[in-house]
Amino acid sequence: MKLHFKYILRLYCDYPVFAMTTLWKDILHNVQQIHYVAPIAVDAALLEGVLMRTKDDPNTSDVVNFAPFTLLPSPVPSVMLEQAYSVQQDFNLLVDKVSQDTEFLESVLASTVKVDEFTAQLFNIYKQVLKEGITQSVFLGINRSDYMFDYSAGDSPALKQIEINTIAASFGGLTSRTTAVHRHVLNVLGKSKEASKLLINNPSKGIAIGIAKAWELYGSDRAVVMFLVEEAQRNIFDQRYVENELWMRNIRVIRRRFKDVFEKGSLDNDKRLHIDGEEIAVVYYREGYVPKNYNKQNWEARLLLEKSRAVKCPDIATQLAGTKKVQQELSRPGVLERFLPNTPEVVTRLRATFAGLYSLEMDAEGDKMVATAIAAPDRFVLKPQREGGGNNLYDDELKQVLEKIKDSPERTSYILMDKIKPLPSLNYLLRAHSPLKMSECVSELGIFGVYVRQGQDLVVNRHVGHLLRTKAVEHADGGVAAGVAVLDNPYVI
Ligand SMILES: Nc1ncnc2c1ncn2[C@@H]1O[C@H](COP(=O)(O)OP(=O)(O)O)[C@@H](O)[C@H]1O
Ligand SMILES: N[C@@H](CCC(=O)N[C@@H](CS)C(=O)NCC(=O)O)C(=O)O
Ligand SMILES: [Mg+2]
Secondary structure, eight states: OHHHHHHHHHHHHHHHHHHHHHTTHHHHTOHHHHHHHHHHHHHHHHHHTOEEEOSSOTTOSSSEEEOOEESSOEEEOHHHHHHHHHTHHHHHHHHHHHHTOHHHHHHHHHHHHHHOHHHHHHHHHHHHHHHHOOOOOEEEEEEEEEEEEEOTTSSSOEEEEEEEEOSSOOOTTTHHHHHHHHHHHHHHTTOHHHHHTSOOOOHHHHHHHHHHHHHHHHTOTTOEEEEEOOSSOTTHHHHHHHHHHHHHTTOOEEEEOHHHHHHHOEEOTTOOEEETTEEEEEEEESSOSSGGGOOHHHHHHHHHHHHSSSEEESOHHHHHHTSHHHHHHHTSTTHHHHHSTTOHHHHHHHHTTOOOEEEOOSSHHHHHHHHHHHHOGGGEEEEESOOSSSOOBOHHHHHHHHHHHTTSGGGGGEEEEEOOOOOOEEEEEEOTTOOOOEEEEEEEEEEEEEEEEETTEEEEEEEEEEEEEEEETTOSSOOTTTTSOEEEOEEEO
């Protein structure tokens, strides 16, 4: 009897592993069927509007491609999805609190700003705004907390946060159209029962509702929302989904670049922001998170925006709150308690999602971690203060870089993180002009969070949907925008 119980328990515990590795087994190896259904999937994506402009022609919609996506939805254990959703409002609250703690941001980023020019520039703007006094009274956060499922401790997965994106958290629009694509693919494959299990998901609507609330609280019917957009606008359709939700609510949207703000933006006596005769209520940044987005004029434009009364999403402090260095410091004992006193259950929920994160400050603790990572580089990821994918260092490269900078303060521009070991599953990654082949893949789950604060009152705090991105295991790093990962949907197991 005892043995029997143990056997059942083991089977139960192994269930996610079993389901992760066997889902769609009957389809994946049927080459003829795959070749039949892949073009159907691509047409469905085009019909649904899962679109991206091309690399060669990023500023017209004359020729567009489907955005890359998986042929089949990928397995996601239900406990992982539930846990990720259940902690999102806590993360919203945390980011908002960190963004208001000047002393914390200053002390945590002190070494980083000495060696990282980009963080230093952002920090300078932050300081200038603080010095002049913050005129913005409504705050809007749109973030995405990203996770992978770690199987390094055995057969049951642990939800581990990769990072939280507090600026330009993307693909909430396109992903809301991918569910219909996978549903169609599964129906065509005779899996209508499975198709009906796919979750409804529309982050762009929740994001727009957040922007609309911030616009309303700004309190001027005539004012518009400004999307601050890139020079090369490949991902415009993802943005249009949010934009069109706002138009449907009778909120006018304009799209401008930093250059336009530099040339034509101005502040009035009340620090209200104006451009081309329009008053701006909300600035929604889809640009401004990497050094190459800035030249001298663009930095000036950023400063002007930050000085204004307009609701910036994010304001400069919230962008800084999303840095990797802050993420690492939040994992130190006692730090979460500083921001969330008297709510130990919230602290426990948040901390459970933290992977090992280590500082490389010029002290004994930093020395020890440098030596540990050089001795076992495959256990870690070395991360600079950058966003957008493709910046992290792994394995030999990690070792070489650490060996080079180990005695220099330059090492404090990085943080070190335990490497997550997800369980790979098989899929086909569909990308325009790429051959159809089966790949061993891993997925990253993101949950979108939206909050609005007026003065000290948090008037909105919600999770608004998810994004699953999947990449071939050969790539250690990189998202959809970087051309590595593709859009996906969770198939809950
Ligand atoms: N600790 C980790 N373990 C395994 N892979 C990781 C880890 N951290 C990051 N990655 C991979 O690197 C990618 C980029 O890292 P991330 O921290 O999200 O930086 P970015 O801001 O550039 O998106 C992730 O999407 C993930 O694929
Ligand atoms: N500028 C583009 C891309 C923005 C971008 O790369 N955002 C990052 C966060 S800073 C992201 O969410 N990337 C997801 C991915 O590329 O997979 C946009 O606004 O759509
Ligand atoms: Mg990322």
